[in-house]
Amino acid sequence: MLLCAVLQAKDVRHAELAQRLPGGAKIESAVRRVERFFDRHPLDQQDTARLVLRLLPDTGPRTFLLDRTNWQLGNQHVNVLVLAVVWRGVAVPLLFELLPHGGSSDQLTRQTLLDDALTLLTAQQVEVxxxxxxxxxxxWLDDLLTRGVHCCIRLRNNTLLDDLPASQWWPNLGVGERGLITHDVEVHGLPLQVAATIGQDGERVIVAGNVPAARLLALYRKRWKIECLFRHLKSKGFRLENTHMALHDHLERLLCLLTLAFVWSVVIGLEEPARIKGHGRAAWSAFTLGLRRLVQAFTRAASGLPETLLALITQAFASLHTVKSESVGY
Incomplete structure (x- = not known):
């Protein structure tokens, strides 16, 4: 019921969710019901991640993205390290770690997240x-290489490449041009290959990894997909930063709930017809198209026409081979 409420409300505030719970209870009682869910429900991210991987089957190795998103609740920083998996061109949240501060993640936190991921997949199932x-x-880099995980990571301009700052390599590189080091060069004491370019904004982008240098820049361009994910979880979708919850377990359950809502929206949206704009990109993301379709289906179901919603449930969970539309009530 909370999953359906999130999709309809496109908001995570308790009062907004409570208004969309079925039944004749007063709003105050419904709000307490929502509070009990986030306080006691056994929903956890390992189970959610296993379900996501089953809902989004992929026969080949998967691309993963790692980044942080944060916002403020009063004077308190809410800071989340997110590991996302790319499926059919969309970054989908898989695992996350809530940081107890407002700054960058540390080595131990990243390793913990990677450990959790490698209980679900082997290193061979990670493309990069x-x-x-x-x-x-x-x-951190040594841990990735030791585990056999391929990586593609942007470097700072002052990072040493064989004892020379990265900014001093390719001094005459022009906008859109590439510079490659196709042999192993020492980066943070480890042998990696390196690629660099100058963006349209004039900023130098330097990327290193244990994959061929010629692939690095194309791989790194996929990183923007996790920024799209964060926008969809926040201002362009479920307004995650509106939550007033700050306790670790409560936020973890909320992020699991939003992961399921996001996945359902994407699965539906990828099958929706998309208008292509003049620059060649779709006018709306798969997430936006799917969310609109689901909201419309919930509205029709509330009016006594549940057929569309039942079909979307079956469509989203078809890969589990367990959901039958005739057994699902509204």
Whole structure:
């Protein structure tokens, strides 16, 4: 019921969710029901992640993205490290770690998240892990290489490449041009290949990894997908930053709930016809299309026409081979 409420409300505040719970209870009672869910429900991220991987089957190795999203609740920072998996071009949240501070993640936190991921998948099922400049350092990179995980990570301009700052390599590189180091060069004490380019904004982008240098920049461009994910969880979708919850377990259950809502929206949206704009990209994301379709289906079901909603339930959970539309009531 909370999953359906989140999709209809497109908001995570308790009062908004309570208004969309079925039954004749007063709003105050419904709000307490929502509070009990976040306080006691056994929903956890390992079970949610297993379900996500089953709902989004993929026969080949998967691309993973690592980044943080944060917001403020009064004077308190809410800071979440997120590991997302790319499925049919969309970044989907898989695992996350709530940080007890407002700054960058540390080595131990990243390793814990990676440990959790490798209980669900083997290193051979990870095509590449893509991350930004925050996720660097000898211990972290050495851990990835030791586990056999391929990585593609942006470097800071002052990172040493064979004892020379990265910013001093390719001094004459022009906008849109590439510079490659196709042999192993020492980066944070480890042998990696490196690629660099100058963006349209004039910013130098330097990427390193244990994959061929010629692939690095194309792989790194996929990182923007996790920024799209964060926008969909927040201002463009479920307004995650509106929550007044700050306790670790409560926020974990909320993020699990939003993960399921996001996945359902994406699965539906990818099958919706999308208008292509002049620049060649879709006018609306798969998430937005799916969320609109689901909200419309809930509205029709509330008016006594549940057929569309039942069909969307079956469509989303078809890969589990357990959901039958005739056994699902509204």
């Amino acid at each position: 892990l893509i991350a930004d400049r925050e996720f660097i350092g000898h211990d």
